[in-house]
Amino acid sequence: MSAVGIRRMMVLAIGMGVVASMRAGEPLPPPPRPGPPDNISPGEFSGSVQRGVKFLLQSQNKDGSWGTAEHTKALNIMASPPGSHHAFRAATSALALSAMIEIGGSSDEVKQSVERGEAWMMEFLPKLRRASPEEIYNVWGHGYGIEALVRMYNRLPNDTARREKIKGLIVEQYELLNRYASVDGGWGYYDFEIGAKQPAASSTSFVNAAILVALAKARPIAEPPEKQTKKAIAATQRQRLPDGSFLYGEYLKWVPQHGINKPGGSLGRSQACNLALRLWGDEKITDEVIIDWLDRLITRNGWLDMGRKRPVPHESHFAVAGYFYYFGHYYAAGCIQQLPLEKRAFYQDHLAKIMMSKQEQDGSWWDYPLYNYGQPYGTGFALLTMAGCRKQ
Numbered sequence: 001m002s003a004v005g006i007r008r009m010m011v012l013a014i015g016m017g018v019v020a021s022m023r024a025g026e027p028l029p030p031p032p033r034p035g036p037p038d039n040i041s042p043g044e045f046s047g048s049v050q051r052g053v054k055f056l057l058q059s060q061n062k063d064g065s066w067g068t069a070e071h072t073k074a075l076n077i078m079a080s081p082p083g084s085h086h087a088f089r090a091a092t093s094a095l096a097l098s099a100m101i102e103i104g105g106s107s108d109e110v111k112q113s114v115e116r117g118e119a120w121m122m123e124f125l126p127k128l129r130r131a132s133p134e135e136i137y138n139v140w141g142h143g144y145g146i147e148a149l150v151r152m153y154n155r156l157p158n159d160t161a162r163r164e165k166i167k168g169l170i171v172e173q174y175e176l177l178n179r180y181a182s183v184d185g186g187w188g189y190y191d192f193e194i195g196a197k198q199p200a201a202s203s204t205s206f207v208n209a210a211i212l213v214a215l216a217k218a219r220p221i222a223e224p225p226e227k228q229t230k231k232a233i234a235a236t237q238r239q240r241l242p243d244g245s246f247l248y249g250e251y252l253k254w255v256p257q258h259g260i261n262k263p264g265g266s267l268g269r270s271q272a273c274n275l276a277l278r279l280w281g282d283e284k285i286t287d288e289v290i291i292d293w294l295d296r297l298i299t300r301n302g303w304l305d306m307g308r309k310r311p312v313p314h315e316s317h318f319a320v321a322g323y324f325y326y327f328g329h330y331y332a333a334g335c336i337q338q339l340p341l342e343k344r345a346f347y348q349d350h351l352a353k354i355m356m357s358k359q360e361q362d363g364s365w366w367d368y369p370l371y372n373y374g375q376p377y378g379t380g381f382a383l384l385t386m387a388g389c390r391k392q
Helices: 003-015 042-059 083-103 108-127 138-155 160-179 205-218 226-238 263-279 287-299 301-305 322-336 341-357 374-388
Strands: none
Touching: 042 083, 042 108, 042 341, 042 374, 083 108, 083 138, 083 374, 108 138, 108 160, 138 160, 138 205, 160 205, 205 226, 205 263, 205 322, 226 263, 263 287, 263 301, 263 322, 287 301, 287 322, 287 341, 301 322, 322 341, 322 374, 341 374
């Protein structure tokens, strides 16, 4: 179901008088605690990573990018050509490139792949724009593009000229994100309100989270715009419910007990939102909050898994969409890094085991059939998750 579909469901709920009987959730009781993780041998771990890297090497386009507009299905996400596909390819390529830099290894083949991917990113990212008044998928490309640029910046620390160029590209992405931010703060990927030059639609919690995490990673290189960053943080905080779940988007604030806003529906978003707010100094996101949501992700992983690979967005329980699966686990790996060192291994082993159990025979990971972007973006997310599961 698209954002339009969710809005229609909200209107229906209001018409039925459901809202009057709903209250924002109370703080949740402690979640079930996972048992000891299964042992993972170094060979199993590295073998899984190598198969994923091999898939990315084989699926990279000749121009250095990943993903194409091929492999349509009966119900495709609205994507006006060419701009929406530019956005999908930019975000997909950024994730795949980030994974290759982070955990791809040092072989000549990987080095050549990274160099081709970097050249494409440097040329393409400055051209990325909004596809239509309604579709603002480009914010995903700017956000994950910044993550890739940060890794590119750190890859060759002695090349001063190259680093200055990359820094300029990061600042340029800041400016584009500022241009496409919601008037209320934060970012969404649709604007069905007015279609104005600056989007009038409210932001979505998980887009805010993804971009705020990227901005936090880029902060040591170039300080993000303070005003826009503060507005995005505030928008994300407004979408946090008393039980620690996060609204799908701020437009659902009048139906906080809609399934998609409940803990089962928020399972893939709370990890990202918790990490974003923690990185930007929100003291409410304590170690206990992070641990509770990691425990929920592990013990209730089936809620997300039942939505994985379903072709219709939000058709699973709690209106979960398939594309939250590897997204949620990637940010869970980031949450683990916020914990004291002695508490990390337990969650790293659990998370790695989950990732390894979902790997396809061709070495890829995928959770949603999004044209020909699903496998490379899923593999990028999964490999980056695996990178976060490596022990120090």
